[in-house]
Amino acid sequence: MRKLSERVGTFTDSVIRRMTRISDAHGAINLSQGFPDFDPPAEMLERLSQVAHEGPHQYSITFGAKNLRDAIASKYNKATGLDTNPDTQIIVTCGSTEAMICAMMTVCNPGDKVIVFSPFYENYGADAILSGADPIYVPLVPPEYDFDPVCLEQGFQEGAKALVLCNPSNPCGKVFTKEELTVIADLAKKYDAYVITDEVYEHMVYAPSVHTIIASLPGMAERTITCNSLSKTFSATGWRLGYMIGPKDVIEAAKKVHDFLTVGAPAPLQEAAVAGLNLGEKYYEDLNRLYTQKRDYFLQGLDEIGLKHNIPQGTYFVLVDISEFLALPQFKGWTDLEFCEWMIKEIGVAAVPGSSFFKEPVYHLIRLHFARQKETIDKALRRLQKLKKILD
Numbered sequence: 001m002r003k004l005s006e007r008v009g010t011f012t013d014s015v016i017r018r019m020t021r022i023s024d025a026h027g028a029i030n031l032s033q034g035f036p037d038f039d040p041p042a043e044m045l046e047r048l049s050q051v052a053h054e055g056p057h058q059y060s061i062t063f064g065a066k067n068l069r070d071a072i073a074s075k076y077n078k079a080t081g082l083d084t085n086p087d088t089q090i091i092v093t094c095g096s097t098e099a100m101i102c103a104m105m106t107v108c109n110p111g112d113k114v115i116v117f118s119p120f121y122e123n124y125g126a127d128a129i130l131s132g133a134d135p136i137y138v139p140l141v142p143p144e145y146d147f148d149p150v151c152l153e154q155g156f157q158e159g160a161k162a163l164v165l166c167n168p169s170n171p172c173g174k175v176f177t178k179e180e181l182t183v184i185a186d187l188a189k190k191y192d193a194y195v196i197t198d199e200v201y202e203h204m205v206y207a208p209s210v211h212t213i214i215a216s217l218p219g220m221a222e223r224t225i226t227c228n229s230l231s232k233t234f235s236a237t238g239w240r241l242g243y244m245i246g247p248k249d250v251i252e253a254a255k256k257v258h259d260f261l262t263v264g265a266p267a268p269l270q271e272a273a274v275a276g277l278n279l280g281e282k283y284y285e286d287l288n289r290l291y292t293q294k295r296d297y298f299l300q301g302l303d304e305i306g307l308k309h310n311i312p313q314g315t316y317f318v319l320v321d322i323s324e325f326l327a328l329p330q331f332k333g334w335t336d337l338e339f340c341e342w343m344i345k346e347i348g349v350a351a352v353p354g355s356s357f358f359k360e361p362v363y364h365l366i367r368l369h370f371a372r373q374k375e376t377i378d379k380a381l382r383r384l385q386k387l388k389k390i391l392d
């Protein structure tokens, strides 16, 4: 047989999603792939059951049902103070996943350079390869995961056409401050670059951190493509609903990419999702309170076990430092992936090896998430206690 494309030889399947499959095969508690074990709001589910009988069951308008785009525009305009036109500036996509690759394919020619902060959500590596873009990695430096503006400017000086931003940031939980976003924005304007931003964790932000949508900064709406999703905000990762928002000319071009990639997002689910977006501010406040409690509870549990970890300002991820384990004779020479596989089998908890998020050689971190009901978190923490015994 003839060889497959060189493209598919240059990246692996998603390590995050692979960990879920291994976790399921061993009956472990899955704290690897980030999705909640609780349902979307009742209003969305009720509407979905009506829609099952009433429709729509056929294609929606390719760039999204009008009522969903209207609801998205209303939420976004309230948050940003912008006057986004739902007919010309929004595309409903199959998750933020499609929005991001669609944005990259719309902006980039093969060989164009794109700045990506490291650590980064692993999809961006594959997005760059699939769109032909050449990533320039700029480190986010622990423990604060801040960046060096000089290093960032070098990326723009090398000719970056776009910068990929994940805010709040998976996996390190960083929420970029307004000052940091202003540095990025000023450089994007100075070097005439686009910003492609993934903001799926916008409502999982822990006080005193505050989330700023970079498109709301002066002069940024015209060069920013904001990608977002209903997956995390409405506990509906399986619905595959997301969206991208940008300047009219960019969105007009992106509509073509989206149309030929997917035709459109699932029509019945778009209809049911409107009920979620209509819930209003209180829903987002309650969600934020829920995740704040979960974060505090999970971190306290890790502290009691004695596991070292970062303190996420946003998202529902925690990076746990496994250096102490890797220094023990029984783990000598192990990679973080081997450690995660061992954890699934012997501890019964699934994590993601940190190396799948870093460009730099970082092998001493694993990522856990706490988007789980309290009973599941308790059970996971009890299992993680077994790790402490190994250190004792």
Ligand SMILES: Cc1ncc(COP(=O)(O)O)c(C=O)c1O
Pocket (backbone or CB within 6 Å): 034, 094, 095, 096, 097, 098, 121, 166, 170, 198, 200, 228, 229, 230, 231, 237, 240, 241, 242
């Ligand atoms: C930063 C980030 N972006 C996008 C996604 C996927 O979002 P969606 O379900 O909307 O495709 C995830 C899922 O974990 C994520 O962490």
